[in-house]
Each structure stands twice: as structure tokens, then as C-alpha cells.
Amino acid sequence: MKIRLATPEDASACNDFYNQYYTDKRTLDQWRWEFCSSLYKGPMAPFVMVEDGGCVVGTQAMIPVPMIDGQGTFWTAKSEETLVDPHYRGKHLFAQMYELLFDYAKQNDIRAIWGFTPAERAFKRVGFAVPGATSQLFRPFSGRSVKILSDRYFVRKKRVQWSALKTMAGSLAGAGLSLVSSALNLSQRIVERRILLNGLHLKTLTDPPEDISELSVSFVKQWGGTTIFRSADYLRWRIFANPHVSAVVRAVYMNNQLLGWIIYALDDDSMGYIVDLMAISDSVDGLSAVAVIKILLIDAVKRLQKAGAVGVRAWHINDHPFGRSAAQLMKRMGFFLIRKGYQVVVYPHLETIERQSLNFFDNWYITRLYTQGLLG
CATH class of the missing domain: 3.40.630.30 (Gcn5-related N-acetyltransferase (GNAT))
Known part of the structure; x- marks a missing residue:
């Protein structure tokens, strides 16, 4: 050999x-x-x-x-x-x-x-x-989404404990899901008013702006830790030139300053995926990063639902401050945190890595961003 x-x-x-x-x-x-x-x-x-x-x-x-x-x-x-x-x-x-x-x-x-x-x-x-494992945030739009999630992703992996998800389907398809949808619609109207009042602008990107890497610089200054350096070239390679999946990139601006983006996709089973999420606070008018996260999440969830998605999946890996804030908002929007996924592996052992920011896994902010499979 x-x-x-x-x-x-x-x-x-x-x-x-x-x-x-x-x-x-x-x-x-x-x-x-x-x-x-x-x-x-x-x-x-x-x-x-x-x-x-x-x-x-x-x-x-x-x-x-x-x-x-x-x-x-x-x-x-x-x-x-x-x-x-x-x-x-x-x-x-x-x-x-x-x-x-x-x-x-x-x-x-x-x-x-x-x-x-x-x-x-x-x-x-x-x-x-092995410092941790991936978890999932799952927002169903119908009972069918739970069946897809269970049958396609978990029964096939012999994780029979996921059969409990099927029990969720009936309640979600009924009054509980309707209440969550009503609350989401109300939040969307509030966000739309905030966008008008604050002069925010949401738009779809078809190519990354050349200065887009500045958001990664501001992100680690505001949130700490370490994250993937999302330069224009990197995003062009992983997102805009991706031959597997055509993802949607939605960005929010205030006074021509890029405050964040959300990237999402839809698979062949009509399941939506949040591929990436980044947000920072506005340095001039004081709009918080949490408010930007909320604007982006509501925009993506409603657009996916309108596009025919049966549900939305996202990752939650560790306790990085940004990921924790996003997860808390998602739960209020009707996402369920499901603590099952793949193990995270890192070499060398965290405490021996020379780069200090890498020593503690909760310092890492990693999203799907096509780092795991065709849809993440």
C-alpha cells in the first residue's frame, strides 16, 4: 500500500x-x-x-x-x-x-x-x-417537518430516542404552532417599524462587497473569542460559487455601514437551513447587535416560510456569547433546542494550542457555513 x-x-x-x-x-x-x-x-x-x-x-x-x-x-x-x-x-x-x-x-x-x-x-x-458536540435549533412550520427531521436524519442513524420528535408533531401542528406563528408575525411588524424608524436597509447580496471582512474584525472586537475570517474571497468561494447549493445572503445596513448578515438555504425536502449569522452593534446610533440578530432571523424565517419551507434548522455548538444570544432569540421565536449531533474534535488538545483564543472551546464561534455537509 x-x-x-x-x-x-x-x-x-x-x-x-x-x-x-x-x-x-x-x-x-x-x-x-x-x-x-x-x-x-x-x-x-x-x-x-x-x-x-x-x-x-x-x-x-x-x-x-x-x-x-x-x-x-x-x-x-x-x-x-x-x-x-x-x-x-x-x-x-x-x-x-x-x-x-x-x-x-x-x-x-x-x-x-x-x-x-x-x-x-x-x-x-x-x-x-473532544471538547463538545453540535446541537440543533429546530423551528417547525408544520408537523411534516418533524417527520422529515426524524426519518431522514435520525432514524437512519439508529437514534431511536428521536422518535420522541414525532410526538411533538401533533401539538406543533395545532394550537401551539399557531400561537408561535402569531407571535412571530407580531415581532415582524415591530421589526419593520424599527427598520423604518432607524433608517435600516435590508438587501440580498449576489456578490460579497470587497470590504466585507471588516465585519469579522468588528465582530471579534465586540464579541471576543475567535471565528472564521469571512473575507470577500472566502465567502465567494464557500457561498457564492458553491456548486452544491444556491444560498440566499441577506445583509442589514445602517448609514451604509454593514451591521450583519444571515445566510440560508432550502434543501430538496423543503427543509430550511440557517447557514451563517453575523451581527455587530451600530457605532453611531447605538443599535444593539441583539436587535440586528432579531431583524435578520425574522427576515430569514419569514422568507423561508414563504418559499415553502416546512421548517428551519440551525446549529448551536457551544456557549460563545454571540451564539448564546442568537439561541436565546431563536427559542423565543419558536425554535426548539435539541441536544443531539456530532462530536466536535480538535487537534492538538485545546490547552496546548499556542494561540490563546483557541484554548477554550467556548471562545469559538463556528456556524454551518458549509463546514459540515452540503447544507452546512
């Missing part, structure tokens, strides 16, 4: 292995978008492949992700494409692939590797910490 870093010429073989493994139909263009469009140096993201007899039998990749904290920007990497042919399990291929990637990260100043997985034991064996 040969274990090596892949090149762009290996795209077809690596993508075929993925499609065979998952019985999927991912295109080469989609593979190249994921692994050959990175803003990082080199023609492609660090991607390890295992070959045996001319066939690919294992892959493990890292997608370089820029992040920002109070000290400035730096590089991390998202673990991706963790696949080993079932016939080759027990041969420690995962550990051997990560040996190459750990060396690459050290030589190229990648400060941390992070990801989400149901296979945390394998990651712990090679030195990853």
Missing part, C-alpha cells in the same frame, strides 16, 4: 472512491470546488490518499480555514473526507494518513485542526480532544 498526498490529477480516482463509498453522484466540479479552490497556498488542499493495487482504499483531507481573533488572522484546517474501505479497517490507515497531515500542519503554521464526527474514538486515538 502507498500513502501519499494527492495531486489535482488524482481528482477522478478520489471522487470515484467517495461515490462508491456513499453510493453518491458527486461531480468532479464539486470535488474540485471543495479541494482545489482553497485560498491557501498550493494547487489544492492537503489531501492524503491510500492506494493498493492501483485502487484508492482510503482518504483523509484538511480544508484550510482562515480564522480571526483579537491578535489578527491565522490558519486552521477542517477535517474532511475521512474514508477507509471496509475491507482495510484494522490496518491503522486513519492514523497513518493523519501522520502526514500533522506534519503538514506543523510545517505550514496551521494552528489547529477541527471537525465534526460520529467516530470520535478514532480521532481521540490519534490525539484529538
Whole structure:
């Protein structure tokens, strides 16, 4: 067997292995978008492949992700494409692939590797910490959304405890859901009046403004911790040029100052997803970031409902102050917090990472932003 870093010429073989493994139909263009469009140096993201007899039998990749904290920007990497042919399990291929990637990260100043997985034991064996797990915020518009959530995402994963969600469907489809919808409509009218009074402007972006990265700088100043550095180039790659999903980007401005945005998408089952959410306070007129979050959430939820969504899903990962504020608002809007999801893995162990902002996981603000699957 040969274990090596892949090149762009290996795209077809690596993508075929993925499609065979998952019985999927991912295109080469989609593979190249994921692994050959990175803003990082080199023609492609660090991607390890295992070959045996001319066939690919294992892959493990890292997608370089820029992040920002109070000290400035730096590089991390998202673990991706963790696949080993079932016939080759027990041969420690995962550990051997990560040996190459750990060396690459050290030589190229990648400060941390992070990801989400149901296979945390394998990651712990090679030195990853497991500081938490993803949770979900779920806002149903009908009982059908609960069935989709349960059948598609949880029964298939043998999490039978999720059958309790089906019990939720009847009550949500009745008076309880109507009351929440009425409250949301009232909140929308209040927000619309606030928009008129404060001179706010909501608009859909079809391309990121070149100065959009200033919002990430202001975000960490106001909220602390660290987050993905959302530069124009990064958003153009991950959102506007995404070949998998066409997402909607709604931004709020006051006096030509960008105060925040929300990114959302709709899948083939008519389930809505909040992909990203960012907001800061207005420095001149004193509009709070929490008010901006509320404006964006109500706008997205109502637009998704009008587009035919049966419900809306969002992430809640940790106790970062911004994520906590957004989650509290979502609960008041009828979202349910469901504490089930994938484990978060981080390498090296948090307390040994040189970048101080990374040492405590509640310092991290990570949204879907296409860091986990095609819709997140």
C-alpha cells in the first residue's frame, strides 16, 4: 500500500472512491470546488490518499480555514473526507494518513485542526480532544417537518430516542404552532417599524462587497473569542460559487455601514437551513447587535416560510456569547433546542494550542457555513 498526498490529477480516482463509498453522484466540479479552490497556498488542499493495487482504499483531507481573533488572522484546517474501505479497517490507515497531515500542519503554521464526527474514538486515538458536540435549533412550520427531521436524519442513524420528535408533531401542528406563528408575525411588524424608524436597509447580496471582512474584525472586537475570517474571497468561494447549493445572503445596513448578515438555504425536502449569522452593534446610533440578530432571523424565517419551507434548522455548538444570544432569540421565536449531533474534535488538545483564543472551546464561534455537509 502507498500513502501519499494527492495531486489535482488524482481528482477522478478520489471522487470515484467517495461515490462508491456513499453510493453518491458527486461531480468532479464539486470535488474540485471543495479541494482545489482553497485560498491557501498550493494547487489544492492537503489531501492524503491510500492506494493498493492501483485502487484508492482510503482518504483523509484538511480544508484550510482562515480564522480571526483579537491578535489578527491565522490558519486552521477542517477535517474532511475521512474514508477507509471496509475491507482495510484494522490496518491503522486513519492514523497513518493523519501522520502526514500533522506534519503538514506543523510545517505550514496551521494552528489547529477541527471537525465534526460520529467516530470520535478514532480521532481521540490519534490525539484529538473532544471538547463538545453540535446541537440543533429546530423551528417547525408544520408537523411534516418533524417527520422529515426524524426519518431522514435520525432514524437512519439508529437514534431511536428521536422518535420522541414525532410526538411533538401533533401539538406543533395545532394550537401551539399557531400561537408561535402569531407571535412571530407580531415581532415582524415591530421589526419593520424599527427598520423604518432607524433608517435600516435590508438587501440580498449576489456578490460579497470587497470590504466585507471588516465585519469579522468588528465582530471579534465586540464579541471576543475567535471565528472564521469571512473575507470577500472566502465567502465567494464557500457561498457564492458553491456548486452544491444556491444560498440566499441577506445583509442589514445602517448609514451604509454593514451591521450583519444571515445566510440560508432550502434543501430538496423543503427543509430550511440557517447557514451563517453575523451581527455587530451600530457605532453611531447605538443599535444593539441583539436587535440586528432579531431583524435578520425574522427576515430569514419569514422568507423561508414563504418559499415553502416546512421548517428551519440551525446549529448551536457551544456557549460563545454571540451564539448564546442568537439561541436565546431563536427559542423565543419558536425554535426548539435539541441536544443531539456530532462530536466536535480538535487537534492538538485545546490547552496546548499556542494561540490563546483557541484554548477554550467556548471562545469559538463556528456556524454551518458549509463546514459540515452540503447544507452546512
